[in-house]
Amino acid sequence: MEEHSNQVCRAVDLTDRDIYEAMRDIPGYLDITPGDFREIYQVAFRKALERLQQPVAVADIMTRQVVSVGVDAAVVEVARVMAEHGVSGAPVVDKDERAVGVISEKDFLTLMGAGEHRNFMEVVAKCLSAKGCVAAPMKRQTAGDIMSAPAVTVEPDATTAEVLTILEQRNINRVPVVDRTGRLMGIVTRGDLLKASGRRGAP
């Protein structure tokens, strides 16, 4: 039995008394000894840990129905599409559906006068300090002009742990998932990672 034990299993050790009492509470004759149960429990626990530590591929959790915008789309059109679909960012694709950049609310905020922190309150502060709220310069621009490029992308066999590191290091909220040729296959957002961690254990 010793070889099955490890630190984690010991941390949740059941006593023989616990097992004996449980067996007594369950009606009917159980055809195992408390020792059998302990051994099954420890091995099963270790297997569960191994399962939860298995890397999860991005392909398994990504959103496949991606809201994307063309690189030539007018900024006003981009804003409309994002508003309509309720997304705060979208991949920008060229004619061959290759992800060339990502456009997000942050890019809009920058254009509207947000400074280094690129958040909405900066824009509000700027507006209120009488310089005027100027979304106007954006009018003639296209997605390609204001997007963050090149796109930070991952391939579908990347693990959720790798994506999490990328999101944290780049301080971004989503990465497009692309195939070998850079063609858009899906997108993984922080929300997708959160959902996956609830379903299968930590990413």
Place this chain on the structure above:
Amino acid sequence: MRYLAKMRGTTQSPPRVGPAEIFWSWLGSFLGIAAVAYLHYGMLADSDLLMIIGSFGASAVLIYGAVKSPLAQPRNLIGGHMLSAVIGVTAYQLLGSQLWLACAISVATAIAVMHATKTLHPPGGATALIAVTGSEKIHALGFLYVLAPVGAGVLIMLLIALLVNNIPKTRRYPEFWY
């Protein structure tokens, strides 16, 4: 020393079951054995057929007394007895001149085959052995032994197990069929 240390045991005996469990075990096995014994002594007494053999007492322990046990499930009850019966009759017919060898071969092979077919049922070992050590009447049955008493007997006992074990709220049977 590890070898000898293993003989000390490592754990304790499971808890005793409650009085209700004891009652239902008693009632189920009474009715199950009553059914096959009545057919045997009441209806087939004057015929060449049998309906009861000793290994049914052992099956009763499992299917009425340890109803959750994997060993007590229908697959094991029926498969274990019938496969062992075939092996027992075959062993007697091939090795009848060396009875000690026929006994050992029948039981050992029955256990191996029950393991391999996931039908392990301890009374099966007795069913195989009885085919060799049994009376003239049993030997005269030949492979009919597989169908009656063995097949017919265990089906009747299974029926009683299904009827009785599912009456109390705290019991259910079977855990699985196959």
